[in-house]
Amino acid sequence: ARIQYHDFVVQATSVKRLCRTRRTITVNGQYPGPTLEVNDGDTLVVSVVNRARYNVTIHWHGIRQMRTGWADGPEFITQCPIRPGGSYTYRFTIEGQEGTLWWHAHSSWLRATVYGALIIYPRQGSTYPFTEPKRETPILLGEWWNANPIDVVNEAARTGGAPNVSDAYTINGQPGDLYSCSSSETIVVPIDKGETSLLRVINAALNQELFFAVANHRLTVVGADASYLKPFTSSVIMLGPGQTTDVLITGDQPPALYYMAARPYQSAQGAPFDNTTTTAILEYLSAPCPSRGMPSTPMMPTLPAFNDTAAAAAFTQNLRSPNSVPVPTDIDESLFFTIGLGLFNCPSNFRTDQCQGPNGTRFTSSMNNVSFVLPSSYSILQAYHQKIPGVFTTDFPAVPPVQFDYTGNVSQSLWQPVPGTKVYKLEYGSNVQLVLQDTSIVSGENHPIHIHGYNFYVVAEGFGNFNPATNTAKFNLVDPPMRNTVGVPVNGWAVIRFVADNPGVWIMHCHLDVHITWGLAMAFLVENGIGELQSIESPPEDLPPC
Ligand code: C2O
DSSP, rough: OOOEEEEEEEEEEEETTTTTTEEEEEEETTTTOOOOEEEEEEEEEEEEESSSSSOEEEEEOOOOOOTGGGGGBBBBBTTTOTTTEEEEEEEEEEEEEOOEEEEEEEEEGGGGGGGEEEEEOTTTTOSSOOOSSSEEEEEEEEEEEEEEEEHHHHHHHHSSSOOOOOOOOEEETOOOSSTTTTTGOOEEEOOOOOOOEEEEEEEEEOOOEEEEEEEBOOOEEEEEEEEEEEEEESEEEEEEEEEEEEEEOHHHHHHHEEEEEEEOOOOOOOOOOOOEEEEEEETTSOOOOOGGGGGGGOOOOOOOTOOOOOHHHHHHOOOSSSOOOOOOSSSSSSEEEEEEEEEEEOTTTGGGGOOSSGGEEEEEEEEEEEEEEOOOOOOOHHHHHOTTSOOOOOOOOSOSOOOOOOOOOOOOOOGGGEEEEEEEOOOOEEEEEEEEEEEEEOOOOEEEEEEEOOOOOEEEEEEOOOOOOGGGGGGGOOOOOSSSSSEEEEEEEEEEEEEEOOEEHHHESSSSSHHHTTTOEEEEEEEOOOOGGEEEEOOTTOOOOO
Protein backbone atom coordinates (compact mmCIF):
# COMPACT_ATOMS: atom_id res chain seq x y z
CA ALA A 1 0.00 0.00 0.00
CA ARG A 2 1.16 3.49 -0.81
CA ILE A 3 0.63 6.93 0.65
CA GLN A 4 -0.51 9.33 -2.08
CA TYR A 5 -0.19 13.09 -1.72
CA HIS A 6 -2.33 15.55 -3.65
CA ASP A 7 -2.82 19.32 -3.62
CA PHE A 8 -6.26 20.76 -4.23
CA VAL A 9 -6.44 24.51 -4.78
CA VAL A 10 -10.05 25.70 -4.70
CA GLN A 11 -10.21 28.77 -6.92
CA ALA A 12 -12.36 30.77 -9.33
CA THR A 13 -11.64 29.94 -12.98
CA SER A 14 -13.26 31.20 -16.19
CA VAL A 15 -15.28 28.39 -17.74
CA LYS A 16 -17.17 28.72 -21.03
CA ARG A 17 -20.31 26.65 -21.57
CA LEU A 18 -23.42 27.25 -23.71
CA CYS A 19 -21.83 30.32 -25.36
CA ARG A 20 -21.18 32.14 -22.08
CA THR A 21 -18.15 32.50 -19.88
CA ARG A 22 -18.67 32.43 -16.15
CA ARG A 23 -16.29 32.61 -13.21
CA THR A 24 -16.63 29.13 -11.77
CA ILE A 25 -15.30 27.58 -8.58
CA THR A 26 -12.98 24.69 -9.49
CA VAL A 27 -10.21 22.56 -8.05
CA ASN A 28 -6.83 23.33 -9.65
CA GLY A 29 -8.64 25.21 -12.45
CA GLN A 30 -10.20 21.94 -13.69
CA TYR A 31 -13.90 21.30 -14.28
CA PRO A 32 -14.66 18.54 -13.45
CA GLY A 33 -11.81 18.33 -10.96
CA PRO A 34 -8.87 15.92 -10.94
CA THR A 35 -9.47 12.16 -10.98
CA LEU A 36 -7.86 10.40 -8.03
CA GLU A 37 -6.70 6.83 -8.64
CA VAL A 38 -5.79 4.61 -5.73
CA ASN A 39 -5.58 0.95 -4.83
CA ASP A 40 -7.54 -0.50 -1.96
CA GLY A 41 -5.30 -0.22 1.10
CA ASP A 42 -3.70 3.08 0.03
CA THR A 43 -3.71 6.21 2.17
CA LEU A 44 -4.74 9.51 0.60
CA VAL A 45 -3.37 12.79 1.91
CA VAL A 46 -5.08 15.70 0.19
CA SER A 47 -4.08 19.19 1.16
CA VAL A 48 -6.86 21.65 0.33
CA VAL A 49 -6.10 25.35 0.00
CA ASN A 50 -9.06 27.69 -0.31
CA ARG A 51 -8.39 30.59 -2.69
CA ALA A 52 -12.08 31.15 -3.44
CA ARG A 53 -14.34 33.69 -1.78
CA TYR A 54 -16.64 31.03 -0.31
CA ASN A 55 -16.26 28.67 2.63
CA VAL A 56 -15.53 25.19 1.39
CA THR A 57 -15.06 21.60 2.56
CA ILE A 58 -14.39 18.44 0.54
CA HIS A 59 -16.23 15.15 1.09
CA TRP A 60 -14.97 11.76 -0.13
CA HIS A 61 -18.32 10.30 -1.08
CA GLY A 62 -18.63 6.63 -0.08
CA ILE A 63 -15.25 6.31 1.66
CA ARG A 64 -15.89 4.54 4.96
CA GLN A 65 -13.49 6.75 6.94
CA MET A 66 -13.09 4.12 9.66
CA ARG A 67 -12.43 6.11 12.87
CA THR A 68 -11.28 9.09 10.75
CA GLY A 69 -14.52 11.09 10.73
CA TRP A 70 -12.46 14.31 10.91
CA ALA A 71 -11.63 13.72 7.24
CA ASP A 72 -15.22 13.11 6.11
CA GLY A 73 -15.89 16.72 5.13
CA PRO A 74 -19.55 17.81 5.53
CA GLU A 75 -19.46 21.33 6.91
CA PHE A 76 -20.61 21.80 10.52
CA ILE A 77 -21.04 18.01 10.88
CA THR A 78 -17.42 16.80 11.10
CA GLN A 79 -15.52 20.06 10.65
CA CYS A 80 -15.97 23.78 10.36
CA PRO A 81 -15.53 25.04 6.81
CA ILE A 82 -12.17 26.06 5.37
CA ARG A 83 -12.47 29.85 5.21
CA PRO A 84 -11.20 31.87 2.25
CA GLY A 85 -7.42 31.88 2.58
CA GLY A 86 -7.44 28.83 4.86
CA SER A 87 -6.34 25.27 4.34
CA TYR A 88 -6.90 21.77 5.71
CA THR A 89 -5.35 18.39 4.99
CA TYR A 90 -7.63 15.37 4.64
CA ARG A 91 -5.89 12.10 5.53
CA PHE A 92 -7.59 8.73 5.30
CA THR A 93 -7.02 5.10 4.33
CA ILE A 94 -9.12 3.05 1.93
CA GLU A 95 -10.03 -0.16 3.75
CA GLY A 96 -11.74 -2.95 1.84
CA GLN A 97 -13.41 -0.94 -0.92
CA GLU A 98 -13.02 -1.37 -4.70
CA GLY A 99 -14.71 0.37 -7.58
CA THR A 100 -15.92 3.86 -8.33
CA LEU A 101 -16.51 6.65 -5.84
CA TRP A 102 -16.10 10.39 -6.16
CA TRP A 103 -15.29 13.49 -4.16
CA HIS A 104 -17.20 16.74 -3.98
CA ALA A 105 -17.53 20.01 -2.07
CA HIS A 106 -19.91 19.75 0.89
CA SER A 107 -20.77 23.44 1.43
CA SER A 108 -23.83 25.15 0.02
CA TRP A 109 -24.09 24.33 -3.71
CA LEU A 110 -20.36 24.41 -4.47
CA ARG A 111 -20.41 20.80 -5.53
CA ALA A 112 -22.13 21.91 -8.76
CA THR A 113 -18.62 22.41 -10.14
CA VAL A 114 -16.29 21.19 -7.38
CA TYR A 115 -16.24 17.42 -7.91
CA GLY A 116 -14.21 14.62 -9.46
CA ALA A 117 -13.86 10.85 -9.72
CA LEU A 118 -12.18 8.71 -7.05
CA ILE A 119 -11.25 5.37 -8.55
CA ILE A 120 -10.26 2.50 -6.30
CA TYR A 121 -8.44 -0.32 -8.07
CA PRO A 122 -8.19 -3.73 -6.42
CA ARG A 123 -5.55 -4.17 -3.73
CA GLN A 124 -2.09 -4.50 -5.30
CA GLY A 125 -1.64 -8.05 -6.53
CA SER A 126 -5.39 -8.66 -6.84
CA THR A 127 -7.67 -8.35 -9.92
CA TYR A 128 -11.25 -7.56 -10.92
CA PRO A 129 -13.82 -10.35 -10.52
CA PHE A 130 -14.59 -9.90 -14.26
CA THR A 131 -12.53 -9.93 -17.47
CA GLU A 132 -9.90 -7.22 -17.36
CA PRO A 133 -11.20 -4.36 -19.57
CA LYS A 134 -8.87 -2.98 -22.26
CA ARG A 135 -9.81 0.56 -21.40
CA GLU A 136 -11.52 2.44 -18.57
CA THR A 137 -13.31 5.78 -18.69
CA PRO A 138 -14.92 7.73 -15.86
CA ILE A 139 -18.27 9.17 -17.00
CA LEU A 140 -19.26 12.01 -14.68
CA LEU A 141 -22.83 13.17 -15.18
CA GLY A 142 -23.27 16.74 -14.01
CA GLU A 143 -25.51 19.74 -14.13
CA TRP A 144 -24.62 23.23 -15.40
CA TRP A 145 -26.19 26.59 -14.58
CA ASN A 146 -25.53 29.72 -16.62
CA ALA A 147 -25.87 31.62 -13.33
CA ASN A 148 -23.62 31.12 -10.32
CA PRO A 149 -25.15 28.11 -8.50
CA ILE A 150 -24.51 29.76 -5.11
CA ASP A 151 -26.65 32.72 -6.21
CA VAL A 152 -29.33 30.29 -7.41
CA VAL A 153 -29.60 28.53 -4.03
CA ASN A 154 -29.33 31.76 -2.03
CA GLU A 155 -32.17 33.24 -4.06
CA ALA A 156 -34.30 30.14 -3.38
CA ALA A 157 -33.54 30.39 0.35
CA ARG A 158 -34.59 34.04 0.30
CA THR A 159 -37.85 33.54 -1.61
CA GLY A 160 -38.84 30.20 -0.04
CA GLY A 161 -39.64 28.94 -3.53
CA ALA A 162 -38.01 26.33 -5.73
CA PRO A 163 -34.59 27.21 -7.20
CA ASN A 164 -34.17 27.78 -10.92
CA VAL A 165 -33.54 24.54 -12.74
CA SER A 166 -30.21 23.98 -14.49
CA ASP A 167 -29.49 24.96 -18.09
CA ALA A 168 -27.81 21.73 -19.17
CA TYR A 169 -26.64 18.33 -18.06
CA THR A 170 -23.05 17.43 -18.74
CA ILE A 171 -20.83 14.42 -19.36
CA ASN A 172 -17.33 15.02 -18.03
CA GLY A 173 -18.17 18.71 -17.85
CA GLN A 174 -19.48 19.10 -21.43
CA PRO A 175 -23.17 19.40 -22.36
CA GLY A 176 -22.68 17.73 -25.75
CA ASP A 177 -23.81 18.70 -29.22
CA LEU A 178 -27.58 18.69 -28.71
CA TYR A 179 -27.15 22.07 -26.97
CA SER A 180 -26.18 25.19 -28.86
CA CYS A 181 -22.46 26.10 -28.89
CA SER A 182 -21.41 22.72 -27.55
CA SER A 183 -20.66 20.68 -30.66
CA SER A 184 -16.93 21.28 -30.84
CA GLU A 185 -16.49 20.47 -27.13
CA THR A 186 -18.45 17.21 -27.08
CA ILE A 187 -16.62 14.46 -25.18
CA VAL A 188 -15.41 11.55 -27.32
CA VAL A 189 -14.95 8.14 -25.70
CA PRO A 190 -12.84 5.72 -27.72
CA ILE A 191 -13.49 1.99 -28.15
CA ASP A 192 -11.85 -0.59 -30.39
CA LYS A 193 -13.64 -3.27 -32.37
CA GLY A 194 -14.01 -6.37 -30.19
CA GLU A 195 -12.57 -4.83 -27.05
CA THR A 196 -14.31 -4.51 -23.70
CA SER A 197 -14.29 -1.18 -21.94
CA LEU A 198 -15.28 -0.23 -18.39
CA LEU A 199 -17.39 2.89 -17.97
CA ARG A 200 -17.39 4.21 -14.43
CA VAL A 201 -20.62 6.20 -14.40
CA ILE A 202 -21.08 8.74 -11.59
CA ASN A 203 -24.18 10.87 -11.06
CA ALA A 204 -22.70 14.15 -9.85
CA ALA A 205 -25.78 16.22 -10.80
CA LEU A 206 -27.03 18.44 -8.00
CA ASN A 207 -30.72 17.77 -8.18
CA GLN A 208 -31.59 15.22 -10.81
CA GLU A 209 -31.88 11.46 -11.15
CA LEU A 210 -30.71 10.43 -14.61
CA PHE A 211 -31.19 7.58 -17.07
CA PHE A 212 -28.07 6.68 -19.06
CA ALA A 213 -27.65 4.52 -22.16
CA VAL A 214 -25.31 3.95 -25.11
CA ALA A 215 -26.87 3.56 -28.58
CA ASN A 216 -26.90 -0.07 -29.83
CA HIS A 217 -24.70 -1.30 -26.96
CA ARG A 218 -25.77 -3.47 -24.04
CA LEU A 219 -24.39 -2.48 -20.67
CA THR A 220 -23.14 -5.22 -18.36
CA VAL A 221 -23.55 -3.88 -14.84
CA VAL A 222 -20.74 -5.12 -12.56
CA GLY A 223 -20.67 -2.70 -9.63
CA ALA A 224 -22.30 0.21 -7.84
CA ASP A 225 -21.07 2.56 -5.11
CA ALA A 226 -17.71 0.73 -5.01
CA SER A 227 -19.26 -2.68 -4.30
CA TYR A 228 -19.32 -5.47 -6.86
CA LEU A 229 -22.61 -6.80 -8.20
CA LYS A 230 -23.75 -10.05 -9.75
CA PRO A 231 -23.29 -9.06 -13.43
CA PHE A 232 -26.43 -8.48 -15.52
CA THR A 233 -27.08 -6.75 -18.80
CA SER A 234 -29.35 -3.83 -19.34
CA SER A 235 -29.88 -1.34 -22.15
CA VAL A 236 -30.34 1.53 -19.70
CA ILE A 237 -29.24 2.36 -16.15
CA MET A 238 -30.65 4.87 -13.66
CA LEU A 239 -28.59 6.74 -11.10
CA GLY A 240 -29.64 9.13 -8.38
CA PRO A 241 -27.23 11.92 -7.44
CA GLY A 242 -24.43 10.40 -5.36
CA GLN A 243 -24.70 6.95 -6.90
CA THR A 244 -22.12 5.32 -9.16
CA THR A 245 -22.56 2.36 -11.52
CA ASP A 246 -19.76 0.44 -13.24
CA VAL A 247 -20.69 -1.06 -16.62
CA LEU A 248 -18.79 -3.02 -19.25
CA ILE A 249 -19.45 -2.40 -22.92
CA THR A 250 -18.05 -4.37 -25.82
CA GLY A 251 -17.19 -2.96 -29.23
CA ASP A 252 -19.42 -5.45 -31.04
CA GLN A 253 -21.24 -3.06 -33.38
CA PRO A 254 -20.38 -1.86 -36.88
CA PRO A 255 -17.67 0.78 -36.53
CA ALA A 256 -19.47 4.12 -36.48
CA LEU A 257 -20.37 6.88 -34.06
CA TYR A 258 -22.80 6.20 -31.25
CA TYR A 259 -24.16 8.61 -28.70
CA MET A 260 -24.05 7.87 -25.02
CA ALA A 261 -26.74 10.01 -23.44
CA ALA A 262 -28.30 10.93 -20.12
CA ARG A 263 -31.60 12.58 -19.40
CA PRO A 264 -33.86 13.02 -16.36
CA TYR A 265 -35.82 10.54 -14.37
CA GLN A 266 -38.23 12.98 -12.70
CA SER A 267 -40.62 11.35 -10.24
CA ALA A 268 -42.08 14.42 -8.47
CA GLN A 269 -45.30 15.17 -10.26
CA GLY A 270 -45.64 18.68 -11.59
CA ALA A 271 -42.23 19.83 -10.29
CA PRO A 272 -40.22 21.95 -12.73
CA PHE A 273 -37.04 20.33 -14.05
CA ASP A 274 -34.45 20.75 -16.78
CA ASN A 275 -35.82 18.42 -19.46
CA THR A 276 -32.76 18.29 -21.73
CA THR A 277 -30.38 15.54 -22.87
CA THR A 278 -26.62 15.47 -22.56
CA THR A 279 -24.52 13.42 -24.96
CA ALA A 280 -20.99 12.18 -25.53
CA ILE A 281 -19.79 10.18 -28.52
CA LEU A 282 -18.58 6.61 -28.49
CA GLU A 283 -16.12 6.42 -31.37
CA TYR A 284 -14.69 3.23 -32.85
CA LEU A 285 -10.96 3.76 -33.23
CA SER A 286 -10.79 1.51 -36.28
CA ALA A 287 -13.50 3.53 -38.05
CA PRO A 288 -12.56 6.44 -40.26
CA CYS A 289 -13.63 9.59 -38.48
CA PRO A 290 -16.47 11.71 -39.88
CA SER A 291 -14.19 14.15 -41.62
CA ARG A 292 -12.89 11.18 -43.59
CA GLY A 293 -16.28 10.41 -45.05
CA MET A 294 -18.29 8.67 -42.30
CA PRO A 295 -21.88 9.62 -41.52
CA SER A 296 -21.45 12.45 -39.05
CA THR A 297 -24.66 11.95 -37.11
CA PRO A 298 -24.20 9.45 -34.30
CA MET A 299 -26.98 7.01 -33.50
CA MET A 300 -29.11 7.99 -30.49
CA PRO A 301 -30.00 5.51 -27.71
CA THR A 302 -33.59 5.01 -26.62
CA LEU A 303 -34.06 6.38 -23.10
CA PRO A 304 -37.17 5.91 -20.93
CA ALA A 305 -39.65 8.78 -20.60
CA PHE A 306 -38.82 11.19 -17.78
CA ASN A 307 -41.66 9.84 -15.60
CA ASP A 308 -41.02 6.13 -16.24
CA THR A 309 -40.97 4.95 -12.62
CA ALA A 310 -41.42 1.34 -13.75
CA ALA A 311 -38.17 1.50 -15.77
CA ALA A 312 -36.30 2.89 -12.77
CA ALA A 313 -37.71 0.20 -10.45
CA ALA A 314 -37.04 -2.59 -12.95
CA PHE A 315 -33.37 -1.60 -13.13
CA THR A 316 -32.97 -1.37 -9.35
CA GLN A 317 -34.55 -4.76 -8.78
CA ASN A 318 -31.71 -6.43 -10.70
CA LEU A 319 -29.04 -5.34 -8.22
CA ARG A 320 -27.60 -8.22 -6.18
CA SER A 321 -24.33 -8.88 -4.42
CA PRO A 322 -22.22 -11.47 -6.29
CA ASN A 323 -22.39 -13.98 -3.43
CA SER A 324 -24.20 -14.36 -0.14
CA VAL A 325 -23.28 -11.59 2.29
CA PRO A 326 -23.34 -11.21 6.10
CA VAL A 327 -26.57 -9.22 6.49
CA PRO A 328 -27.13 -8.38 10.19
CA THR A 329 -30.11 -10.29 11.54
CA ASP A 330 -30.39 -9.76 15.31
CA ILE A 331 -31.66 -6.20 15.05
CA ASP A 332 -30.88 -3.94 18.04
CA GLU A 333 -32.23 -0.73 16.58
CA SER A 334 -35.37 -0.86 14.47
CA LEU A 335 -35.86 2.63 13.03
CA PHE A 336 -38.57 4.06 10.81
CA PHE A 337 -37.99 7.48 9.20
CA THR A 338 -40.42 9.35 7.01
CA ILE A 339 -38.83 11.53 4.34
CA GLY A 340 -40.34 14.21 2.22
CA LEU A 341 -41.13 17.81 1.54
CA GLY A 342 -43.34 20.17 3.50
CA LEU A 343 -44.61 23.73 3.27
CA PHE A 344 -44.18 26.31 6.04
CA ASN A 345 -46.99 28.76 6.52
CA CYS A 346 -45.20 32.03 5.92
CA PRO A 347 -44.49 34.02 9.12
CA SER A 348 -46.52 37.24 9.24
CA ASN A 349 -43.45 39.49 9.29
CA PHE A 350 -42.33 38.06 5.91
CA ARG A 351 -43.01 39.91 2.65
CA THR A 352 -44.71 38.23 -0.33
CA ASP A 353 -41.40 37.98 -2.18
CA GLN A 354 -40.14 35.85 0.72
CA CYS A 355 -43.09 33.47 0.44
CA GLN A 356 -42.79 32.16 -3.11
CA GLY A 357 -43.63 28.51 -2.33
CA PRO A 358 -47.02 27.07 -3.38
CA ASN A 359 -49.92 29.33 -2.22
CA GLY A 360 -47.71 31.84 -0.42
CA THR A 361 -45.78 29.29 1.68
CA ARG A 362 -42.09 28.45 2.01
CA PHE A 363 -40.67 25.04 1.07
CA THR A 364 -39.21 22.90 3.82
CA SER A 365 -38.44 19.23 4.17
CA SER A 366 -37.90 16.75 6.95
CA MET A 367 -37.21 13.30 8.31
CA ASN A 368 -39.66 12.19 11.02
CA ASN A 369 -41.00 15.73 10.97
CA VAL A 370 -37.64 17.25 11.97
CA SER A 371 -36.21 19.75 9.50
CA PHE A 372 -32.45 19.59 9.98
CA VAL A 373 -30.57 22.79 10.84
CA LEU A 374 -26.76 22.86 10.64
CA PRO A 375 -25.03 24.30 13.70
CA SER A 376 -22.83 27.34 13.08
CA SER A 377 -20.43 27.65 16.01
CA TYR A 378 -18.97 24.13 16.16
CA SER A 379 -19.23 21.01 14.10
CA ILE A 380 -21.33 18.31 15.78
CA LEU A 381 -18.31 16.00 15.90
CA GLN A 382 -16.20 18.66 17.65
CA ALA A 383 -19.00 19.42 20.07
CA TYR A 384 -19.33 15.71 20.90
CA HIS A 385 -15.58 15.13 21.17
CA GLN A 386 -14.91 18.22 23.31
CA LYS A 387 -18.18 17.89 25.25
CA ILE A 388 -19.42 21.34 24.27
CA PRO A 389 -23.09 21.67 25.27
CA GLY A 390 -25.83 23.42 23.33
CA VAL A 391 -24.72 22.55 19.79
CA PHE A 392 -27.05 19.59 19.17
CA THR A 393 -29.59 17.40 20.94
CA THR A 394 -29.90 13.60 20.94
CA ASP A 395 -33.68 13.37 20.68
CA PHE A 396 -34.12 12.52 17.02
CA PRO A 397 -37.17 10.21 17.08
CA ALA A 398 -36.76 6.50 16.20
CA VAL A 399 -40.21 6.46 14.62
CA PRO A 400 -42.48 9.22 13.25
CA PRO A 401 -44.16 11.31 15.97
CA VAL A 402 -47.49 10.69 14.24
CA GLN A 403 -48.41 7.71 12.13
CA PHE A 404 -50.48 8.45 9.03
CA ASP A 405 -51.21 7.17 5.55
CA TYR A 406 -47.78 8.25 4.27
CA THR A 407 -48.52 7.93 0.58
CA GLY A 408 -52.20 8.84 0.70
CA ASN A 409 -53.99 12.14 0.94
CA VAL A 410 -51.96 13.80 3.67
CA SER A 411 -53.41 16.48 5.97
CA GLN A 412 -51.90 19.95 5.80
CA SER A 413 -51.13 19.88 9.53
CA LEU A 414 -48.28 17.47 8.71
CA TRP A 415 -46.67 19.94 6.34
CA GLN A 416 -45.11 21.99 9.15
CA PRO A 417 -41.97 20.21 10.38
CA VAL A 418 -40.09 21.38 13.47
CA PRO A 419 -36.58 22.76 12.87
CA GLY A 420 -33.80 21.22 14.97
CA THR A 421 -30.21 19.96 15.16
CA LYS A 422 -31.10 16.49 16.37
CA VAL A 423 -28.97 13.35 16.19
CA TYR A 424 -29.84 9.72 16.82
CA LYS A 425 -27.40 7.91 19.14
CA LEU A 426 -26.25 4.42 18.24
CA GLU A 427 -24.23 2.18 20.49
CA TYR A 428 -21.00 0.89 18.97
CA GLY A 429 -21.58 -2.41 17.18
CA SER A 430 -25.37 -2.33 17.21
CA ASN A 431 -27.27 -3.93 14.34
CA VAL A 432 -29.47 -1.33 12.70
CA GLN A 433 -32.50 -1.71 10.48
CA LEU A 434 -33.86 1.48 8.98
CA VAL A 435 -37.10 1.77 7.02
CA LEU A 436 -37.10 4.89 4.85
CA GLN A 437 -40.63 5.85 3.90
CA ASP A 438 -41.35 8.48 1.25
CA THR A 439 -44.39 10.66 1.96
CA SER A 440 -46.81 12.28 -0.43
CA ILE A 441 -46.75 15.50 1.61
CA VAL A 442 -46.57 18.13 -1.18
CA SER A 443 -45.51 15.44 -3.68
CA GLY A 444 -44.07 11.94 -3.61
CA GLU A 445 -40.58 11.73 -5.04
CA ASN A 446 -37.69 9.30 -5.48
CA HIS A 447 -35.17 10.45 -2.85
CA PRO A 448 -31.52 9.30 -3.11
CA ILE A 449 -30.69 8.90 0.59
CA HIS A 450 -26.97 8.85 1.41
CA ILE A 451 -25.31 7.90 4.71
CA HIS A 452 -21.78 9.07 5.44
CA GLY A 453 -19.26 6.68 6.98
CA TYR A 454 -21.27 3.57 6.15
CA ASN A 455 -22.23 1.13 3.46
CA PHE A 456 -25.50 -0.68 3.99
CA TYR A 457 -27.44 -3.56 2.52
CA VAL A 458 -30.67 -2.68 0.72
CA VAL A 459 -32.80 -5.65 1.79
CA ALA A 460 -36.11 -4.58 0.25
CA GLU A 461 -37.90 -1.81 -1.63
CA GLY A 462 -41.49 -1.30 -2.62
CA PHE A 463 -44.32 1.10 -3.36
CA GLY A 464 -47.02 2.38 -1.00
CA ASN A 465 -46.80 2.33 2.80
CA PHE A 466 -44.32 -0.09 4.36
CA ASN A 467 -46.25 -2.90 5.99
CA PRO A 468 -44.18 -5.08 8.36
CA ALA A 469 -46.78 -7.85 8.32
CA THR A 470 -46.53 -8.46 4.59
CA ASN A 471 -43.24 -6.86 3.49
CA THR A 472 -40.83 -8.49 5.97
CA ALA A 473 -41.23 -11.92 4.37
CA LYS A 474 -39.82 -10.51 1.12
CA PHE A 475 -36.55 -9.25 2.62
CA ASN A 476 -33.48 -10.41 0.75
CA LEU A 477 -31.15 -11.49 3.55
CA VAL A 478 -28.99 -13.56 1.21
CA ASP A 479 -27.44 -11.40 -1.52
CA PRO A 480 -28.79 -7.84 -1.26
CA PRO A 481 -26.67 -5.11 -2.90
CA MET A 482 -24.36 -2.99 -0.75
CA ARG A 483 -24.61 0.76 -1.33
CA ASN A 484 -23.92 4.15 0.20
CA THR A 485 -26.90 5.85 -1.47
CA VAL A 486 -30.34 4.27 -1.91
CA GLY A 487 -33.06 5.63 -4.15
CA VAL A 488 -36.18 5.42 -1.99
CA PRO A 489 -38.92 4.83 -4.57
CA VAL A 490 -41.46 7.59 -5.18
CA ASN A 491 -44.46 7.01 -2.89
CA GLY A 492 -42.65 3.95 -1.60
CA TRP A 493 -40.09 2.68 0.87
CA ALA A 494 -36.68 1.04 1.21
CA VAL A 495 -35.31 -1.06 4.08
CA ILE A 496 -31.59 -0.97 4.80
CA ARG A 497 -29.40 -2.74 7.37
CA PHE A 498 -25.92 -2.06 8.70
CA VAL A 499 -23.71 -2.64 11.73
CA ALA A 500 -22.80 0.56 13.59
CA ASP A 501 -19.07 -0.23 13.60
CA ASN A 502 -17.68 3.21 12.77
CA PRO A 503 -17.69 5.66 15.69
CA GLY A 504 -18.29 9.31 14.87
CA VAL A 505 -20.96 11.69 13.66
CA TRP A 506 -22.41 10.76 10.29
CA ILE A 507 -24.88 12.81 8.34
CA MET A 508 -27.62 11.06 6.42
CA HIS A 509 -29.32 13.19 3.79
CA CYS A 510 -31.13 13.32 0.52
CA HIS A 511 -28.54 13.81 -2.24
CA LEU A 512 -30.85 16.13 -4.17
CA ASP A 513 -29.07 19.22 -2.88
CA VAL A 514 -32.16 21.40 -2.91
CA HIS A 515 -33.65 19.02 -0.35
CA ILE A 516 -30.64 19.43 1.99
CA THR A 517 -31.16 23.16 1.69
CA TRP A 518 -34.70 22.58 2.93
CA GLY A 519 -33.63 20.29 5.82
CA LEU A 520 -33.92 16.72 4.50
CA ALA A 521 -31.11 15.41 6.70
CA MET A 522 -30.28 14.08 10.17
CA ALA A 523 -27.14 12.67 11.75
CA PHE A 524 -26.22 9.47 13.55
CA LEU A 525 -23.91 9.73 16.52
CA VAL A 526 -22.15 6.38 16.83
CA GLU A 527 -20.48 6.22 20.21
CA ASN A 528 -16.99 4.92 20.81
CA GLY A 529 -16.67 1.26 21.68
CA ILE A 530 -14.06 -0.19 24.00
CA GLY A 531 -10.40 0.68 23.40
CA GLU A 532 -8.55 2.51 20.68
CA LEU A 533 -9.61 0.29 17.78
CA GLN A 534 -13.26 1.08 18.46
CA SER A 535 -12.82 4.81 19.07
CA ILE A 536 -12.54 7.81 16.84
CA GLU A 537 -9.01 9.15 16.39
CA SER A 538 -7.95 12.51 17.83
CA PRO A 539 -8.66 15.52 15.62
CA PRO A 540 -5.84 16.68 13.32
CA GLU A 541 -4.04 19.81 14.45
CA ASP A 542 -5.02 21.85 11.39
CA LEU A 543 -8.79 21.22 11.82
CA PRO A 544 -10.27 24.56 10.74
CA PRO A 545 -11.48 26.75 13.62
CA CYS A 546 -15.06 28.00 13.48
CU1 C2O B 1 -22.11 12.96 -1.65
CU2 C2O B 1 -23.20 14.26 2.04
O1 C2O B 1 -22.65 13.63 0.21
